[in-house]
Amino acid sequence: MKKESRVGPTGDGSGRSRLWGPYLSERQWGTVREDYSPGGDAWSYFPHDHARSRAYRWGEDGLGGICDEKQRLCLSVALWNGRDPILKERAFGLTNAEGNHGEDVKEYYFYLDATPSHSYLKYLYKYPQAPYPYNDLVAVNGSRSRQEFEYELLDTGVFAEQRYFDVTVEYAKADHDDILMRITVDNRGPDEATLHVLPTLWFRNTWSWGEHASPAPKPVLRAAEGPRSTRTIRADHPELGSYDLRCGASAELLFTENETDKARLFGTASDTTYVKDGIGRHVVEGEPHTVNPTQEGTKAAAHHTLTVPAGGSETLRLRLGPAGAQLTLARGFDSVFRDRIAEADAFYGELTPKGAGEDEARVLRQALAGMLWSKQYYAFDLETWLAEHHLTPWSLPKPGVRNREWFHMVSDDIVSMPDKWEYPWFAAWDLAFHAVALSVVDIDFAKQQLELLLRDSFLHPNGQIPAYEWSFGDVNPPVHAWAAYFVYTVEKETTGHADHAFLERTFQKLLTNFTWWVNRKDPSGRNVFQGGFLGLDNIGVFDRSAPLPTGGSLEQADGTAWMALYCQSMLQIALELVEHNETYDELVLKFVEHYLWISASMDRLGDLGDELWDEEDGFFYDVLRLPDGQAVRLKVRSMVGLLPLCASTVFQPQQLDRLSGLGDRLQRFAARHPSLSVTLSQATAGKAGGPRLLSVVDEKKLVRVLSRMLSEDEFLSPYGIRALSRYHAEHPYTFWVHGQEYKVGYLPAESDTGMFGGNSNWRGPVWLPMNALVIRSLLHLYGFYGDELTVECPTGSGVRMNLFEVAQEISTRLGRIFLRDEDGHRPVYGGQPLFRDDPHWRDLISFYEYFHGDNGAGIGASHQTGWTGLVAALMKIFGTLGPDAFRPRTTRR
Incomplete structure (x- = not known):
């Protein structure tokens, strides 16, 4: 294999190679962090309609973007097809109240490739040429009941006749702080079409906040001199230093401020002439005075207008690196991409089990790419946020204000997110499963993530691990210790290095958490x-x-x-x-x-x-x-x-x-x-x-439980283990209290109630994390019982398997969700023919939150590569290890 550069797939070990990464969220609006409402209604307080005009307090969002590790400087892509009412700067979706099954992103985007050091990243966004149907999506979904299907973007007809653009965004590093950006626009439609492409550079607003914050000096972006045939945006930041963004000479440089447009949102005077939505208003509405003619500000875009022939393609090249460096867009630019892609291919080639087919390799690579793209900078200082809500550590609870018992908590970290649109905040047990999946591709980051929630800035003084942003004081399953031991074992077996220091640090913190569980969650003793x-x-x-x-x-x-x-x-x-x-x-x-x-x-x-x-x-x-x-x-x-x-x-x-x-x-x-x-x-x-x-x-109970679990009339789906037995389809369980009926019936897809927002359902679908734990237990039990204990699988089939074979069978069924069948269909996409037949869709894979209990279709958060990324770990385990790795070392009887 070719010798890696120091910015190769795993970096040079110094950490400098990870200074820049895909740490930008896809949604900052509608989060608890941005909620300053009196009643705690985060979705309504900061809706999508405000996002283009209102400066965020705690983070930033964008399409296919990157930023530095403290999100001081951000780079992403904005688009306009000439017909939309607004500039497309971020993904759109429905709030919890708008969706008939809760919140849901209504976009098609895919994480196609990534390396642990972010030396190479590839993202695809599918952008309709027709007006984006914002109002239609809200209205139709709002009119549908929970018993009806969701109304998706494909259902609106905006992709008819393939009238859309494939916008592929790639990043390749020439050095840890020298990032090449390539944007390729493919017109999939039958006619020539125009697309406005605006690579956008901006600073997170850290300078505008009041008495409870510690405002930083204000950075600045300005037009600067550069080599011939280029345009340059100079970024000067007091902490990060100075960077240049180079783009082609045809670009029109537009500057404004990352400040709230108070006039549009609140009918009051804005603090500055040039505001956050100034570039969008200039491009979309043709307003000439909304961008700064002196070409200075805290948000800037390089505006390109591309006319792309039917079936044709156009490519833009940009480069972000240290100010004054030789940042060429010509000689050597494409060779850097070739080198980084070749290194990524070799990296995943070694990672993929021998004997895996092309499609299996594709699923594994995209699953892990999604895991790596889902890293996000997560800033949240609870003491400051609660003070801004007029609470002190000695205040009584205040209606509508969450997390008042978490004054100690401060996050200024890169965190693995469940989903950067639907769940752009950590969840404790999700994060443990993420670490297990990440251990396949990035063991150092996996360990760092497990230690993160056990740091003093996260772990409550009473020993509780924070659950998730909407309620840190809630309880997630205690899987941290299992994940820590798993990751430790993976590193020990694959590298020979037993990181006892990591294990001991983790164990010591988990002792306090275990004590919290024993004292708080066993009230009867x-x-x-x-x-x-x-x-x-x-x-x-x-x-x-x-x-x-x-x-x-x-x-x-x-x-x-x-x-x-x-x-x-x-x-x-x-x-x-x-x-x-x-x-x-x-x-x-x-x-x-x-x-x-x-x-x-x-x-x-x-x-x-x-x-x-x-x-x-x-x-x-x-x-x-x-x-x-x-x-x-x-x-x-x-x-x-x-x-x-x-x-x-x-x-x-x-x-x-x-x-x-x-x-x-x-x-x-x-x-x-x-x-x-x-x-x-x-x-x-x-x-x-x-x-x-x-x-x-014991053995008797084990066989009895497995007889139910492995019955296709109960738990065993063609696509894994269901969360609820199919028995309850014909025999729902009912319980009456004070004349009111409480009922649990089999629901293989979305929830039919609003419990927990309506977008999560454990009454029938297949969930990867629980299946992974079942498989783990079967492998352990096989390690004790060996080949001597067999059970029918499926129950009633007459086929007997040992417990390793049962675990393998369940893993195979889970993998079947994502793999193309003999008809070219991937069950994850339900009955959607576009994903089966169209060459521009059929190899794009989304890793949904959970899956239909009968047909394997993806449900819930559509890009939640988090714990669903476990499919890559299962492919790796069963593609690499056979039963001998788990068989008892002595004969039991």
Whole structure:
């Protein structure tokens, strides 16, 4: 392979190669950060209609953009087709109230390529030549019920006769701060068409805020002299330094300020003559005096007018680099792109499993490209923001103001986002799954992300990990420890480097978080946990994050299983660390004991009516404990009942052999607590010298749960494991309270209720993160039972598989969502023929939030490569490792 440059796919190890990256959001409007309303209605306070005219407080957004690591200087593309009412500077979508299934971006854009160092990036945006149907999308979706399909951009007809432009934006680095930009415009339509292309450079507004902020000196953009046949915008920033943006001589340079147009929005005088929407008004509305004739400001664009023949193409070249450097747009420009693309090809060629087909390689590469494009600069200083809402740490709660208990929290970081339009803010458990997927392509960033939320500036002093922007105090499943150990193991096995320092730092912080869970989420002290909605949104009979209509409390099978998995993961980490520090010996026993109590609480001795395991059904259920002490099992067959399966971890004998006296101590513990003897036997079962298993389910329970999970009439979809059994399509579960019916039925696609905004549904679709945990548990269980335990897969088929083969089968079905079938159709796109037949669409892959439980069509956030990027990790695991990597090292029986 050709020797990499120091800005190659992984950089030079100094971190300088990542100074610039795809850190610009696709939506800053409508976020909690920008919400200064009295009632906390973020969507309405800062709508899309304001975004072009109103300076943001905490971040920036754009199309296919990049920025430096502190988002001081931003570069992206703006477009105008000559017909739209506004300049296209950012993606458009519906707010939560406007969409019949909640918020939803109404654009087609694709992340086609990226390297970890951002040495090469490729983004595609499909822009109609007809007027963009903003009002039509809002009106039609608003008129549809939750039982109807969403009205999508393709449904409006604006792509008819292929009358659209493919706008491809590429970046290639000649050095860590020398970025070449290439914009290629392809006219896919039958007629010549004109497109205005405006590469735009601007500073994030850090200078305009009031008494509670620390305003920075104001930077400046101005026209500058450059080499012949070029135009130059000089950017001078007091921290970042001076940069030049070079573009072709035909460009018209337009300057304004990144300041709010108060006259348009509020009918009051603006603070400056030239405002944020000045360039758009100049280009679209032909207003001559909205751009600064002195060619100076804090926002500037290089305006190009391209007339592209039918089927033709035009290319623009720009270059952003240190002021005064030789930033040529001619000699050597294209060779830099050729080198970076060749390096990216070689990088992904080594990453792709041998034997993978062309389409599999494409899916893996685009999934990981999406993960890397979804990095975002995330600024949020809660003390300042709350002060701007007139709150101090000693204030009483104020209606409409979120997160008042998080004054300590400050983010000034690059964070992996679930989706840079629909979820342009971190979510704790999403981030853990992102790290697992990112470990395939960028192990350093994966580790950094896991440590991020455990820093003092994020982790609450009481030990709670912040959940997500809309409510940092909410609860996400505790998967951080599992992800940290997974990433540690990946690095150890692929590079030979065991990063004990990372593991120990993570473990020490997670100890406080584990204690928070034990103290806050086990109110009865019975090791049965009540975490709230736990990320599974509408999966339950009731809104599990709200007070129950019955009174009483809800003992959760998933909350308790999550804590069992948390114990197992902390135990794994402690066993790894004890090899280098014997003081972790005591913590090993601590987590063994915690696990035994939690596991035993799910199915106590005897067939009792108030425990989570239902012996008659062979399944786990939530238990509703009423105020009078009665207990009722809520018999919904859902992922809640499958999660106990995921709390299964195998320990190799050499790990346990490091602990002198552990066996004796466990026996003494069992003697003191005979009710735990059955659970403890699972920890010690197996042939002498063989692996040991910690599992909530014994072999009998395992087989019974798997018989439901692997039934195609229940959980097993052609595209993975459903979140709710299909049994409930004909047999919905109902519960009556005070004359009101609460019902859970099988919904394979979008939600039919407004619970959790209506854009999330756990009552039937396939979700990648939960499938990944199921697969992980099956591989662990195979590591104990080996080839001797087989089950029918699918149930009733007569085909028997060992647990490795079952895991492989589920992974294959998940991959089928994205791969072209024998008819050239990708299930992810439902029945849309354009994505099947058109050569300009059929190899473009979106990694949706979740997937239709029966046909695999993508649903929810359409570009959520976050945890759906796990498909790349699964392809890598099963494409590289066979059953021998997981088979028990000794024969069990």
